Amino acid sequence: MKLEERLISRSENKCELCASAGKLNIYEVPPQSGGYEENTILICNKCLAQIDKKEEFDAGHWNALTTTMWSEVPGIQVVTWRMLNRLKNEAWAADALDMMYLDDERLAWAKATGDHENDTAVNLHKDANGAQLHEGDTVVLTKSLDVKGSTVNARMGTVVRNIHLVKDNTEQIEGRIEGQMIVILTKYVRRQA
Numbered sequence: 233m234k235l236e237e238r239l240i241s242r243s244e245n246k247c248e249l250c251a252s253a254g255k256l257n258i259y260e261v262p263p264q265s266g267g268y269e270e271n272t273i274l275i276c277n278k279c280l281a282q283i284d285k286k287e288e289f290d291a292g293h294w295n296a297l298t299t300t301m302w303s304e305v306p307g308i309q310v311v312t313w314r315m316l317n318r319l320k321n322e323a324w325a326a327d328a329l330d331m332m333y334l335d336d337e338r339l340a341w342a343k344a345t346g347d348h349e350n351d352t353a354v355n356l357h358k359d360a361n362g363a364q365l366h367e368g369d370t371v372v373l374t375k376s377l378d379v380k381g382s383t384v385n386a387r388m389g390t391v392v393r394n395i396h397l398v399k400d401n402t403e404q405i406e407g408r409i410e411g412q413m414i415v416i417l418t419k420y421v422r423r424q425a
């Protein structure tokens with residue numbers, strides 16, 4: 233059987249973190265690689281977005297961690313431990329962490345990404361109205377921009393398609409206006425639905 237088939241069989245085609253039956257993604261628990269079954273888990277879009285901090289943290293989504301903490305699958309244990317650490321301000325999560333046991337090797341893996349030190353704060357790109365921006369979105373300029381060193385006509389109302397989110401700076405996106413790629417501040421755009 234291929235890896236994906238083995239994972240579907242193991243998970244009974246449900247998210248291995250929250251048991252939802254939506255669309256599932258193969259998640260190789262970082263920094264492991266090589267496509268081993270024990271390091272790889274099937275998770276839903278919501279769990280993936282939460283883990284990757286692509287949306288606001290939702291503590292209420294993670295109740296099933298008190299079940300997955302007893303899983304015998306190393307990848308599930310490691311992700312459970314990381315997420316419980318993010319949640320450890322919640323009494324139930326702190327209690328679960330106290331009860332959870334990982335051997336030294338697995339604990340080292342769990343700590344390897346530094347993810348457990350993350351709190352629940354999520355930094356997202358947001359437009360002028362506070363709506364979350366995504367890679368590839370279309371936005372409209374809410375202000376005429378003066379693009380330094382360029383003749384680009386970036387007037388209010390200009391539509392910018394297929395934006396790119398600037399990594400590590402949630403106040404900036406990149407987009408093409410009149411064929412030229414420029415950096416735009418998120419506070420001067422509005423997301424187009």
Ligand SMILES: [Zn+2]
Nearest residue numbers: 247250276279
């Ligand atoms: Zn899930």
